[in-house]
Amino acid sequence: MIFNKVKGFKTVENKDFLRKAEELKPVLFKTKVVPTPSISEPMGKGDTLLLDFLDHQVGYLHFHASSVGSPADAPAKIRIRYAERKEELEENWDEYKGEISSSWLQEETFFLDYLPVTISLPRRHAFRYIEIKVIDTTPKYKVRLSHIHSISVSSADYRLVPEINIKDKMLKRIDEVSLRTMHECMQEVFEDGPKRDARLWLGDLRLQALGNYATFQNADLVKRCLYLFAGSTMRDGRVGAGLFHKPKVQVDDTILFDYSLFFVSTLKEYYDFTKDIETLKDLFPTAKRQISLSLLELDGKGIVKDHDNWWCFLDWGEGLNKQAGAQAILISALKDAKEMASILGLDTAVYDTNIDTLTFAAKKYLFDEAKGLFVSGKKKQISWASQIYFVLSGIFDKETNRKILSNIEKEPHSIKMVTPFLHHYYVMALLEVGEKEKAISVIKSYWGDMILDGADTFYEVYDPQNKRSSPYGDWVINSFCHAWSGTPSYFIRRHLG
Numbered sequence: 001m002i003f004n005k006v007k008g009f010k011t012v013e014n015k016d017f018l019r020k021a022e023e024l025k026p027v028l029f030k031t032k033v034v035p036t037p038s039i040s041e042p043m044g045k046g047d048t049l050l051l052d053f054l055d056h057q058v059g060y061l062h063f064h065a066s067s068v069g070s071p072a073d074a075p076a077k078i079r080i081r082y083a084e085r086k087e088e089l090e091e092n093w094d095e096y097k098g099e100i101s102s103s104w105l106q107e108e109t110f111f112l113d114y115l116p117v118t119i120s121l122p123r124r125h126a127f128r129y130i131e132i133k134v135i136d137t138t139p140k141y142k143v144r145l146s147h148i149h150s151i152s153v154s155s156a157d158y159r160l161v162p163e164i165n166i167k168d169k170m171l172k173r174i175d176e177v178s179l180r181t182m183h184e185c186m187q188e189v190f191e192d193g194p195k196r197d198a199r200l201w202l203g204d205l206r207l208q209a210l211g212n213y214a215t216f217q218n219a220d221l222v223k224r225c226l227y228l229f230a231g232s233t234m235r236d237g238r239v240g241a242g243l244f245h246k247p248k249v250q251v252d253d254t255i256l257f258d259y260s261l262f263f264v265s266t267l268k269e270y271y272d273f274t275k276d277i278e279t280l281k282d283l284f285p286t287a288k289r290q291i292s293l294s295l296l297e298l299d300g301k302g303i304v305k306d307h308d309n310w311w312c313f314l315d316w317g318e319g320l321n322k323q324a325g326a327q328a329i330l331i332s333a334l335k336d337a338k339e340m341a342s343i344l345g346l347d348t349a350v351y352d353t354n355i356d357t358l359t360f361a362a363k364k365y366l367f368d369e370a371k372g373l374f375v376s377g378k379k380k381q382i383s384w385a386s387q388i389y390f391v392l393s394g395i396f397d398k399e400t401n402r403k404i405l406s407n408i409e410k411e412p413h414s415i416k417m418v419t420p421f422l423h424h425y426y427v428m429a430l431l432e433v434g435e436k437e438k439a440i441s442v443i444k445s446y447w448g449d450m451i452l453d454g455a456d457t458f459y460e461v462y463d464p465q466n467k468r469s470s471p472y473g474d475w476v477i478n479s480f481c482h483a484w485s486g487t488p489s490y491f492i493r494r495h496l497g
């Protein structure tokens with residue numbers, strides 16, 4: 001992937017917004033979790049110990065180490081690997097060949113100079129399994145580990161999740177795993193994934209916020225994240241695709257067309273849930289700015305210009321052209337912005353004009369009447385993403401949209417969906433056209449399949465045809481507890497009765 005970075009990157013801070021975000025910083029709940037086993041046999045050179053915490057954790061490892069045999073006549077050298085899935089530990093991490101940094105692989109090597117000693121590791125990790133390997137001691141002594149535990153952290157409070165009775169066993173398990181996924185990603189901000197990148201991304205935030213309204217109901221955390229994005233923008237007022245909250249708040253210099261626009265929809269959905277008019281007043285100008293910047297990207301015909309680099313996300317599908325999806329998302333964002341403008345008593349005429357222009361152009365240049373499908377880019381590519389985002393933009397009536405979703409199933413040469421992120425929008429689109437049964441079956445087959453594969457939390461990428469696929473060139477770097485994958489609970493609780 002080629003990141004779309006900003007030349008001469010400069011940022012603007014809104015101190016008032018950042019102060020509001022800081023005031024909303026949550027206190028993390030801390031829980032002591034003991035694995036199986038929690039004590040080891042005496043371990044010498046090359047011995048390993050596999051710990052199972054029985055569920056996904058985001059936490060800090062603690063243990064006690066003592067020597068067995070003669071006095072320790074050299075330091076003990078220990079290597080620890082943390083894994084969300086057991087299969088990660090079967091890979092050779094030393095031969096990692098992915099495009100993004102190997103420093104995301106959760107591993108640490110350290111020395112115990114004096115035994116006995118109590119160790120509290122300072123680094124937070126995401127894991128269910130931990131492999132502890134003794135790289136070396138001496139022939140005279142071995143190491144025994146005991147009192148092994150994690151202090152696990154999250155800002156999510158299970159007590160606030162409404163209790164519901166889900167009869168279907170698979171849906172019930174999908175709901176539990178969704179909750180765990182969201183729980184683990186809810187830290188001081190809504191992280192995209194606690195293993196990687198452990199920070200804010202707008203596309204993830206939007207889906208986390210939706211899931212959260214139906215479950216943990218921590219609207220303040222959504223509010224905090226919206227203020228963070230609005231508090232650190234690029235020089236032209238654009239919100240970043242992502243944002244670092246540590247060591248200080250700092251917008252990332254990656255621009256994604258759709259992600260900036262998701263700020264608009266996330267704000268609108270936040271208002272729908274909370275009716276918090278003060279926040280809407282504060283942040284609407286930031287939302288409006290995302291719309292204006294996006295409108296600058298239109299060509300003379302009212303179509304969003306296409307680019308060769310990684311300018312818009314939509315999904316990780318290989319070769320996916322983004323033009324049509326981007327157009328659709330801009331129309332949806334315009335509609336959300338119009339609604340917010342009207343709530344605030346502002347003029348909405350300009351939104352209507354733009355919605356009309358973009359809708360007309362989309363129907364004329366991006367819709368293939370004969371195929372009954374949207375096409376994207378110079379090569380008129382057909383993808384699931386283009387159909388899904390257009391159905392959600394609502395430019396056609398329900399019946400036409402239903403046909404579009406059925407046509408794409410029959411199209412042999414299309415770019416398929418690869419992430420739970422796009423599957424979320426697919427399920428939304430199905431519900432939009434009244435295909436409730438189909439929506440349930442997609443949830444049960446796609447997310448359910450991950451459960452049959454042993455998922456404790458839902459994965460960042462899941463392609464049932466290629467289970468080891470990765471957008472980063474090496475499967476082991478994938479995140480297996482990823483925020484954008486935790487939305488089935490939202491559907492189950494809000495839409496499926």
Ligand code: RAM
Pocket residue numbers: 192193196197201202203204313460484
């Ligand atoms: C990755 C992360 C994140 C996603 C972006 C587009 O770096 O997985 O979740 O939003 O890509």
